[in-house]
Amino acid sequence: MNAISTTMPGPLALFADRLNGVAGAERHAALGALARTGLPSRRTEAWKYTALRALGTASFAAPAAGYDTARAQALLDHVLATHESLATLARVVLVNGTHAPELSHVPDTLQVGFFNQSPTFGVQAAPDRDPLVALNTALAEDGVMLSVAAGVKAGQVAVISLGLGGEQAMSYHPRHAISLGAGASLSVLSVHAGEGAYFHNPVTDIHVGESAELRHVTLQLEGVEAVSLGTVYADIAGHGVYDSFALGLGGALARHEVHARLAAPHALVHVNGAQRLGGRQVGDMTSVITHAASDCVSRQTVRNVLDGHARGVFQGKVLVERVAQKTDGYQMNQALLLSPDAEIDAKPELEIYADDVKCSHGATVGALDDDQLFYLRSRGVPEIQARQILIDAFLDEALALVTDETAQDICRAIMTERFGQKGGQA
Amino acid sequence: MPAVTETREAVEKLGQSTYKWGFETEIEMDMAPKGLNEDIIRLISTRKEEPEWMLEWRLAAFATWQAMREPTWAKVSYPPIDYQDLHYYAAPRRKPGPKSLEEVDPELLRTYEKLGIPLHEQALLAGVELPEGETARPPVAVDAVFDSVSVATTFRKTLEEAGVIFCPISEAVKDHPELVRKYLGSVVPAGDNFFAALNSAVFTDGSFVYVPKGVRCPMELSTYFRINARNTGQFERTLIVVEEGASVSYLEGCTAPMRDENQLHAAVVELVAMDDASIKYSTVQNWYPGDEEGRGGIYNFVTKRGACRGARSKISWTQVETGSAITWKYPSCILQGEGSVGEFYSVAVTNNCQQADTGTKMIHIGRNTRSTIIAKTISAGRSDSTYRGLVRVQPKASGARNFTQCDSLLIGDQCGAHTVPYIESRNMAARIEHEATTSKISEDQLFYCRQRGLSEEDAVGLIVNGFCRDVLKELPMEFAVEAQKLLQISLEGSVG
């Protein structure tokens, strides 16, 4: 009844063979949801600005059982070389969505579990809410489950997902979870990197307990041919903090989607981000922040720098439910267009049902400021360098929002490595 | 189906007698049977003595409409509309009105009183039937507000001398077919959207304005002044064309709530501005909003769009929306001419069970085009109000500028206020700025006013008017004063 056919129109057909082989109640429910909705098209409001054409036309195979260890090691070494502190961090490494213990380095102090050992899907990322979550639910192979017991300050850990694309179209769908007990704290650095063509479709289920604090930085450094569509669901208890930042640099098509729910009074969420794209890259930062309790605070600043034919998308909804009195919400999206062919589409959205609130959002789009540029040049700075200084300054204000110092250093090091020497517009 | 048969017979009769009955038979005929089909459209076209091309245009629109689906993206909900259960053609008066003011809903009269409307005008607005012998006076036309025929005639003469054409669109179709053919549907194509297509198929009347080259229209044009403005009905069609270097200010609507039997309204307004032309279009919309429980009330699905075709042309929309059960309305500007300017100033107030989804679209096509959006949303009671706006900068619109400010005010904890801007830029040399805030009336402000002796309701009125000032000051003077009172009346019972 729920069968997906390879001859169906739309990208869902590319997964037909694997989908029809799934087992288990949850996966079947996900399959059912997919059969009803298909994968989103631009007619779907939440995907108005981002098409899935980049998935191509070839059927996706599951990742092979083993992987090329030399290639994985080389890629990992390259990632770790970005910044000295990255190499010393505790790390869990996945290759093509599956845990690679030989590349990982986990201290005993951290409780790390794996999805393939005890598959649990959580309750937040329900398949009927989002077709990409449904796709993940149906096909999830593995994933990292981090949990920190109440009161434990668990330090920092990197979760590094490496994608090794080959000749055949391949996709992996890791299912991660992070759970912090009351008063616990953890800093997670999620790194997505890879080479060749692949489709990475991670779902992360996050629970921040009462008065707990999770700092979560996502470095999206996917390979230039990759498609990366990730979804994060975060539930934040009273006085809890979910402080997130996403830096988007890679992928042919990348979407970082965050659903954060402030579930009890005095919770705080940051959903910050920055992306710098060129060529024909498409980068989409989408978020839904739900204030479901009173006295909560949400902050969001997202900055986009778009060069070449790149297209940036920002969709940010702040939903304030009727009970969420004394909400304090702020959202800002800014875009800098460096090329005549670059494009930004932004949809900041407020949906408010409580009256005693203070909510605002802003958006700006423009090019580099001519007056600033002239000022720098009049002081003797060559134009190309002046442009670089202004672009760096624009992005740096977003990077400054990364509260974990190590993570901030790493972000800056990556920016320098990628853009530091090249100057501004090509 | 009996309705179809009946219609066919009616149409046949008309065809045979070639309008022998003309409009005189309207009172007997009263209205066309319910339902929408080609025959009904033919009937409308025939009754309005339209040329063949107009009928064909309508029929094409109808064919398009049949293939369309009602839009669902707006944040409004209402029971499904049975489009076959409506009358699409009705004579000016189809139900006997109240015989005197005593028979009029006292609630309505109370509102008139607050607006300071004189008694005889109250009667006209409420549709009270005039005594025998006075029927020579147009019974519904609001131009009576301005002392009737003589005034209107004076206006007509002044306008004619200036070369301005201002007449019902049904007249324009006959008298100025070259203009109507050229511009009708050129801004809002018949198939633009579901409601526009419906309007194109069945519109019954509306206004036509043509301001020739270099003419500054010597007065503000208003539907008030138009002798034939009565019962323009649920599918109003307005077309305003302003030639090079000319300008006009057009006022639509009325601050007093109008008695109206039609629940569905789907109007289309098209504006065309050539080089250096300017059009200012102001609306005060206060259709019946339904009762406190949300029973009744107008569904207002309007398509309004202006084309700034010429260089340095300017189109400015100002709206104060307080009425209707549902408002679905996005007055827009297509900024094609180099250096053209689009403006949208809006106040939308919803109370009780009203729903409003309104905003604008600014499409920047030409170089150095500029747009400004100021939208103030006020929600009270159990109502929902959404600002939905699009700012799009096309690749050639270098130097384009947009500034948008959306502010929402919530009164009470059972309402909703939403802001949904779409910002799309494909030009690096364009600059877009958008700001939005949502808040409630602060206790501090309320207390301050009350300490100075103002009642709570007056204090709310004052603060709300202050909140809307940037929009209200764009209204022509006489409208602005009425609009201020209207805001306060619309929010009655929402505090305390």
Added chain:
Amino acid sequence: MSQFLEISGLKARIDADGQEKQILRGVDLSIPPGEVHAIMGPNGCGKSTLSYVLAGREDYEVTAGSVLFKGQDLLAMEPEERAAAGLFLAFQAPVELPGVNNANFLRTAVNAVRRARGQDELDAVAFLKLARTAAKELSMAPDMLKRNVNVGFSGGEKKRNEVLQMTMLEPSFAILDETDSGLDVDALRIVAEGVNRLRSPQFSALVITHHQKLLDYLVPDRIHVMAQGRIILSGGPELAREIDREGYTKFLAEAEAA
């Protein structure tokens, strides 16, 4: 009526972040007609709360006591009824009213109060004439009437605007809540003169202040020291100078000992 304003055993609390906080703990105070009284006291002693409770701010819950104003139960009245009855509060931090024209606001308030008092309303011309004269006496810039209420006003302009409103609303009892804060010497003098012009056997005032300076100009009939939600000491004008010289500590300690 025995007294003009009679506060007896007044207790009030506020609900702050879900915590009940008792601020007034039994205030007793009488002000006869025609007198100017001053309340001094350290920060957080309840001075401003007293002014808010008298003016009818709903955030405060009166838990005990009574206030009689010209024989009427003040606490039973709405804020605007109190204003009409002649009570005026000059706010410590006057709130901004964006988009609301200052002259228009003032005229609305004046006519609301006049209506309630059975007086004829002022037409626009008569009102403007009065307002301009009053503004001039307070050395206010002519454009202040055209601006929005308190929006973008400096601290001094806000305070003058308060005194302008007081002049126009003709109260019989005014509470000046730290009207001197943020004023330079010249502004202080102008504001004080504005208050002094209102002085008459029919006008009383309660001046809340930290400093002696304002009292040099206003010369109060009585000084009250407030601490921990109560009046702990009352005396003549000399008390203010003593406080200015020695601080509150001494008086607080004495009150504690007593």
